Amino acid sequence: MTMKAIQKPLLSYLSLLLILVFLFFLSSAFVTVDKEANRILDKVSRNYKSYKSIKAAFKIKILNKQDKSAQTEKGTLFVKGKKFKVEMDGQDIYCDGKTMWTYLKDANEVQISTYNPKNNDINPSEIFTVYEKGFLSKFIGEGKKGNIVTEHIELTPTDKKKPFFKIKLTIDKVAKKIMDMTVFNKNGVESVYEITTFSSNIKYEDTFFKFDKKSKPGVVEIDLR
Secondary structure: OOHHHHHHHHHHHHHHHHHHHHOOOOHHHEOOOOHHHHHHHHHHHHHHHOOOOEEEEEEEEEEEOOOOEEEEEEEEEEEEOOEEEEEEOOEEEEEOOOEEEEEEOOOOEEEEEEOOOOOOOOHHHHHHHHHHHOEEEEEEEEEEEOOEEEEEEEEEEOOOOOOEEEEEEEEEOOOOOEEEEEEEEOOOEEEEEEEEEEEEOOOOOHHHHOOOHHHOOOOEEEEOO
């Protein structure tokens, strides 16, 4: 399968990864009657709100229960305000808040599009709309991941048009950081997102989130604006 062929599904998976990172920036994202879940999520929200920038290495595992197939991807996510960059083996995505560049490495091709957070066809921007509809949250207990005590929360979107019907979060009880997230999609696919390393408040120049064609000699530009 070519990178072009899998580009859009991967963008969808990346949009949900961004949900993982951004979900707690606004405490109003949650509509909940579960006081324990609300207490935990408020602490996680305050934690994430304090960061000026984020760098997170991640691993995505996509499990298709119907055909029993599995796909694993790794990458790194960089965030500064509404700007973000995603680096993966086959492609890099840049967004400066106004323009999005998707660079396909094998083809040495970059697709340029206008960034519109309300355009659901550009999946990474879904992060800026997904929380507006809210979630019902439920605390489902504690556990352990290695030597770390974890808290587990289940989220159900109030917007039933979303492609997923449930999200399960694993949170470090002490650090109040998300360790992993499992998204249960309506099509039978389960997507597991794990943050493998996390750092914050790294200084990034705004140019870091813009594609520099001079760094890719011979790159083919496809302007979709």
